[in-house]
Amino acid sequence: MDFWKGKNVLVTGCTGFLGSYLTKELENKGANVVGLVRDLIPNSNLYSDPKISNVCMVNGSLEDLEIIERALGEHEIDTVFHLAAQAIVGVANRNPISTFKANIMGTWNILEACRRSPLVKRVIVASSDKAYGDQEHLPYDEDMPLQGNHPYDVSKSCADLLAQTYYHTYRLPVCITRCGNLYGGGDLNFNRIIPQTIKSVLDGKAPVIRSDGTFIRDYFYVEDAVSAYLLLAEKMESLNLQGEAFNFSNEIQINVKELVQKILDLMGSELKPIVLNKGENEIKHQYLSSKKAMESLNWYPNFNIEEGLIKTISWYKNFIEKGLR
Template sequence: MSSSEKKNFWKDKNVLVTGCLGFVSSWLIIELLKRGANVIGLTDDCTPYSVLRIEGYDRNISIIQGSITDYLTMERVFNQYEIQVCFHLAAQTIEGICRRSPLTAFETNIKGTWNVLEASRVCRTLEAIIIASSDKAYGEQKNLPYHEEQELLGRYPYDATKVCDEVIAQSYFHTFGLPVGITRCANIYGGGDFHWSRIVPGTIRSVLRNENPVIRSDGTPVRDYLYVEDAVNGYITLAEAVATGRAKGESFNFSAEHHRSVLDIVKLIISISGKKGLSPDIQGKGKPYQEIDRQILSARKAKSRLNWEAVYSLKEGLKKTFLWYKKYMGRYL
């Protein structure tokens, strides 16, 4: 698809984004608006801490307050707004919360997904639905990096919900021919993530407060990192491919293939900040409880099939992220 075709693809397209005030959802909506889409957002909580609101883009979309766990709400939204493309990002994504309250996580992440899929099935205007899975669905694997054809071994509550989401989505594709695509993204980082327990925003907040960043592990766990604008481009590229019949029913890894230890990330953020006298405060031993030690993804399939590739280096992405938080430090940190 040429650049002009991509631009025309989204012009006046009715697009539903669930969890619209979330971190990744906000950046996705901003890009969709730039491409001329008519965006409908669904949210169950009205938080002021959202990139969409901070940047003023919430005034340019239709926001519906409702829950993905309510099927009748989902069916009404799909049909009333004649949804053509859906990005299903609403979920409980914080692993610690999922462990503390697994039933709530299962209700939101699994029931919510089957409601969205069923509502999209009975929607006559639908062209594509993208389900946000996660690299956590792979679980502990002996062979790294992760490839799409590997068995999904997610065992902990959040990880297991993403495995279930994928199985249900595949069922809707194989049974009903639903035009579904599935993303498995690396750890997405960028401005506007207000979950301070995550390593990138938590470290940046500490640095901006002139505090030593705390590391909950011994600093050795390894993760892949993906800048949010690259992730958004991955979502949009996959949706275009599914809608045009090139990737229906398939899962894709999206990663910049920047795998680093937690300690390396913290040190790099301190270096980018230019602040002197700060150092990582390592408080843990080994990996955090019930977390995967090494997560590394291959993006080869996305590169070859979708012609997608991350643009930002890790240092470039972290620098843009740091500057975003620094800009809004007085209001939100």
């Protein structure tokens, strides 16, 4: 608790899925949180907490370096969590340029602004397991090359390498996180498989699987991600971790069909999923090793897939019962 008390922290993407949870936890720990917000998201999970009134909102986009520099300077920022991104694979395939601008240009703007700010002591950049691309051997570990092939994957590979560049060239105190597919209550991107499936069941409709259902992913509960981000930021200076990347995962492997069926079972539904078999420009099989985080940080996830899904289903039931969509 004492580590964050009174610290000035910038969170990009604070109204997003992970950002809303991280912002609320930082507030609970006594930090002074500044959020960089491009678009108003009225139903953001962030606004469910009355403490949101304590968060200072800076309106601007990642592509605007001057806005970022002003936010860092005027609010005397000590720590930066760079979470904001265009995070939908399908959108990236349709609109690669806007994705590259947000995810690549946006990252170099954050890093450059932090480099110029004398008060910034730690920066956490959110990369992704997608940055590894398609690898012959699994699980992914932090020593593997970054080799995304498709627009979203490439944008995360580039952002990740930029963070490494700013450490090796300028000694910027930055660490990189690579997480599996985040899930939990508050994800308002209903084209993602978990919120889409839950919403479909609550609406009495068959869930839709875009791919053939055999894609294997590593699903990671959002509250575990928050604990990972905070612990890494807290320990990066004392353990001299600057410039390093960490995988965070509960190291499960589950394909989309199995995941959807698990949700249907937990919700007591007899609906059968519709399989479109239209997935493209996606990696077939992904999962991470968290050995480094467990050994270096003594970090371990608190939720297994069933526990995380039960909490997630409960959140969406409450959300939809309130007439929100």
